[in-house]
Amino acid sequence: MTETASSAGRHDRLKALSDAGVSIWLDDLSRERLNSGNLAELVRDKSVVGVTTNPTIFANALADGEAYDEQVRELAARGADLDATVRELTTTDVRNACDLFRGTWESTDGVDGRVSIEVDPRLANQTDPTVAEALDLWKTVDRPNLLVKIPATKEGLPAITRTLAEGVSVNVTLIFSVERYREVMEAYLSGLEKAKENGHQLAQIESVASFFVSRVDTEVDKRLDAIGTDDAKALRGKAAVANARLAYAAFQEVFSGERWDALAAAGARAQRPLWASTGTKNPDYSDTLYVDDLVVADTVNTMPEKTLHAYADHGGEPADRVTDTGPQAKGIFEALTTVGIDVDDVYDVLEREGVEKFEKSWLELLDTVRGQLDKASN
Template sequence: MTDDALKRLSDEGVAIWLDDLSRERITSGNLAELIEHRHVTGVTTNPTIFQQAIGYGGGYADRIHDMALRGVTVSEAVRMITAADVRDAADILRPVFDATGGRNGWVSIEVDPRFAHATDATTAEARHLTWLIDRPNTLIKIPATRAGLPAISEVIAAGISVNVTLIFSLERYREVMDAYLTGLEKAGQRGIDLGTIHSVASFFVSRLDAEVDKRLDALDSPEAKALRGKAAVANARLAYQAFEEVFGSADGTTVPSRRWHALREAGANQQRPLWASTGVKDPAYQDTVYVTELVAPGTVNTMPEATLEAMVDHGTVTGNTVTNTYEQARADLDAIRKLGISYARVVQALETEGIKKFQQSWDDLLSAVRKSRACP
C-alpha cells in the first residue's frame, strides 16, 4: 500500500482534511499519524461526528461526571467537551497552520444546529465558540440557511474565520460567496486585517446523488437509469465554475470579479470550495469517485477515514478533473430536469433534511451526556 495517490492529490492543489474527530483519535496519536503519513492538513466535525464520538466512544466519562458534580448544564457540558477536542486537535495541527501561512491546519466546529434559523443566536454562538476554544486555526461552521447568510457576514466582519456548511444549490452557493465578500468589506471598514480571516464553503456531494437517484429509480426508465450517479459531480463542478467567476481561475483564463479584486488587493484570502459528504452512499459506485472526479486547484476535500484509506489503496489521480467539464455537467443536470425532477425541490429537501439530521444528532448527544451523568 502507498499514499502516492494522496500525495498526487495534494500536488494538484487539493487540501486533504479528515472528516472525523474523537478524544481517542487525539490521545492515541492517530490524528498525528494521519497528518504525517496521509497528507491530512485539516479536520472537520459536525454534530453527528460528535454524537458518535461521545455517545458511543470512550474518554469522556470522567469529564462528564466532574461537570455534573459542578452543576454544569448538559448543553454547556457538550459545548465544553467538543470545544476541548477541537482545541487539542488545533494544537496538533498548529505546525501545519504555521507552515502554510494559515492556508491549512484548520479544525472546524459547528454552531448549535438548533440555531440554524436564528441569525442573532448563530452569531452569538460563533463568538462564544471562538472565545471558548481560543485557537487561531479554528473555523466556525455556520449552515447556509436563509438565516445563516447574514450571520456569516457578521461573523466574518468580526474577524472570525468561517466554514460555511450544508450548501447544496448553486444559487445558494453564490449567495454564500456574496455573504463572505460582504463580511470582508465590513471587516475592512472596521480596521481588521483581512489577511487573518479565512473561509471555506462546504458543498455537499454524495447526498445529492442519493436524493436524485431515488427519484430517478422511481421513474424506472432507461433514460433515468443512465443518469444515476451523475447529479452530484455535475453540481460540484458547476459550483467550481461559479467559484472561478468570483475569485478567478488558477490559470488566469477567468479574471476575478472587480469586487474580489479590490478585496484581494487589501490582503483578503479566497473562500475555497470544500467538497463535503464525499463518502459514497451507494455501494454500486466507486468508493473514491467523489475525490477523483473533483480534483481542482484551490479546493479542499474532507474525507471520512474509510475514503481516505480507499484512496491509499486504489485511488487514481489523473490531474484536474473539473475545469473543461462545465458543458457536460450542465447537460447532465438539464437531462435530469427534463425527466421532471425539480432541482429546486431536491436541494431544498436536502437542506431541510440536513438541518433536521444535525438537530437530531445534537439531541441524541445531549441525551447521551444526560444518561452518562446519571450513571454512578
C-alpha cells in the first residue's frame, strides 16, 4: 500500500467514527501546535472538530520550547504581574484556536468547533469566585465557540447553573460518578431555564459533560489487585466502560420528557456526554479501548494525540457499543460491590485527586511563567 493510500485509510477510520455520531476533539493545545500548522492539519486530515485544555496541558505547553518567549517579554515590559501574564498567555492560545475552529463552528451550527478553557483549579471548592472567573474568561476570550470548564464539585454545581444563566457555554469537567452526573444535568437544565428567563437565546448556549473514563479503571484495578481473589481479578478493566455506559443511559433518560421538551422547543441543545481521560494507562489493555467501547451517537471523545493516531491506525469498527448496555453495566458494578469494592469511595478519591492534580499543574504553570518573567526582566 502506498503512503497516500495508507493515510487515506487512517482518515477513513476517523471519518467513520465521526459519521457514527462521535465528535472527535483533541485533548491538547499549545502555541507550537497553532504556529506550526499541526492543529490545522489535524482538523483537515483527522476529523478533529474541537479542542479541550486543562491546567496540566497548559503547564506542559509553557514549559516546553520558546514559543511563548516573545509574548512574555512584551508582558514583562508592560509590567504585567504573574496572574495577568498567565491569563494573557493562555487566553491568547484559546482565542487563536477558537478562530481556527470558527469554520467548523459555523458548519455544525455551533455544536462543534469548540475550544475549552478551565477556571483556576484553586477555585474548585468556591462557588462565587468560580462564577466570577468563568464570566471573566468568557469576556476575555470573546469568542462564541468558547466553552468555559467548571469542575463538577459540590460547590461547582451552583456555579454551573449561574454561569449558564448568563448565556455562557460550559464544559463541566471532572465527573466520575453517574450520581454526580445526574446532578450536573440538573444544574444544566436549571441554568437553561434561568437563561431563558434572563432573555438569552438558548440555541446559542452549548454544553458538554466531561465524564472521566480511564482513571476509574486505574483506581478500581488497584483495589481489585489488593483484594487478589480470582473473582476480583476477573473484573479488572471493566469498571470504566461500564460506568460510562450507565452515564449514557442517564443522559438518554434526562434529555426526554416534558421538562426537556419545553427547553428544546425554545431552541436548547442537549448537554452531550464527553468521554474524557480516554488515553489507555494500562499497557495490558488495548490503546483504543476507551474509544472502541464507547462509540455511540451524540457524544464527544476528547483524545490525546497518541490515542487519536492509534485509533486512526487500528481502531475497531465504529458500531454502537453503548445503547441498551445499561443492565450489563449495572451487573458489573453489582459484582464489584460483591467482591468488596467501595464504589462511592472510589469516586470521592478520584474527584479529590483530580482537583489536586490540576492545582499542582497550575502551581507548576505559575512557577514556569514566574521564571520566564524574571528572565525577561533581566
